[in-house]
Amino acid sequence: MTTLLRLHGVSKSYGTVAANKAIDLTVGEASIHAVLGENGAGKSTLMKLIYGVEQPDAGRIEWQGQEVRIDSPAAARRLGIGMVFQHFSLFETLNVVENIALVVPGKRSDLARRIREFGARFGLEVDPLALVHSLSMGERQRVEIIRCLMLNPKLLILDEPTSVLPPQSVLRLFETLKLLRDEGVSILFISHKLDEIRAICDAATVLRAGQVVGGIDPRTASSADLARMMIGRDMIAATPGAPHDLGEERLVIDALDHAPDDPYGVTLKGVGLNLRAGEILGIAGISGNGQKELVRLISGETRLSGTARDKVRMMGRPVGHLGAAARRALGFAFVPEERLGRGAVSDMSLADNTLLTAHSRGMVRGGLINRARERDYTRRCIADFDVRTAGPDVEAANLSGGNLQKFIMAREILLGPKLLVCSQPTWGVDIGAALEIRRRLVALRDAGTAILILSDELSELFEICDRLQVLYHGELSPSLETARTNSAEIGEYMLGRASKEAENVA
């Protein structure tokens, strides 16, 4: 194997946190190399050092046998290193081709044509003229990947590339990655999904608490081997939920038609659902089929006027016209898909982020913030959900992706809401923490909360939901009991075939 990239004793600290400690890593040419580890193990930091976003405090980097200093992403790109980030780096107010033109030279019309070609060739279809803010997370990721590929990289770094992709696109992406490898491109692949690593990677390096704990051949290792190496002990199995009684209606959407203001948005057609206390309803579907529009109507970000206000009811009251705060006052809690920006404010401390949604827990009296309560609640979130961070004063942006997600889930779950709506509850979370989050959701349901989950991961929905509905082209399928359906049937709805068959029969 010819070596493409070699790291010797690379270290990086943030203040007192040693994110990477004396890392040695060798990536061969034409290899798909996994880097795995728990949330906060130091994977993203390591990738930022290789891509020149951050500089190492110590150690050396060799690229094709030469020692190099990669002092900026531009320098990395000149060497032939491309990276797709976990938190996307696109400008929301620009369209796809304008974003790509920022790093890829060429005339707009040529770029637009090449974007379409790449999309068709690699299963990464996206409209070059669409504004980024109107795109789903999955579509944004496609743009990021296309942008990297258009620079013909020798090494492509993908930080959790599959977490926002529907199952079909994951398979296509894997085909793309294998094709790239066969053409001589190496890939550094971060994922928490051990099956994926076993399916496409030919080498793996495991990090624990900032250090390399070893290499393992993912083609021959089992998922349990990988997990054991990652967390240093065996995984505990999930406990199935107990049978439970249903209570009152907590969220009702009644044959709602809604055309969003955004010209690239998805129009919702006759959407109906009914969620009661003590059950978990899952919304399956490929991203970009109206999930964003549906969630905004539920969260209060989009409001309805006139008689349409009665079409969304929470805790028995029409809420279509109410804003987010008024809905929260009724016992509604919400975990959005976008962690930074919507779920948390990146340059605010965790304690202040707690205040954003948990202020009603005695944290504000007579207009004054009770800092002791705010910190208490924040500490409880950190301890209860094993958020790996120094404490309540740390800025949200300084948490690793998975740890920020755990924090936001903790903040909302500890509110003890009557109704909880979560988008992608375990996105970016390591397998141990994902299991714990699912267990907490089931326990919350058993305690009487009504829970709505939108997830791209069918296996997750099957594991914890009592019922499923599928969103396709802005329409919601009938409710299907999880115990009486299967992934093939849900897959047919996801591709819009099931409803067509039903129409044909009718």
Ligand SMILES: Nc1ncnc2c1ncn2[C@@H]1O[C@H](COP(=O)(O)OP(=O)(O)OP(=O)(O)O)[C@@H](O)[C@H]1O
């Ligand atoms: N800019 C920063 N300032 C302070 N601490 C940071 C910063 N970036 C990362 N850290 C800390 O460094 C450690 C490693 O974080 P990193 O993001 O590399 O982990 P990760 O393995 O990628 O985790 P995840 O799987 O959750 O994405 C964590 O303890 C994190 O809190």
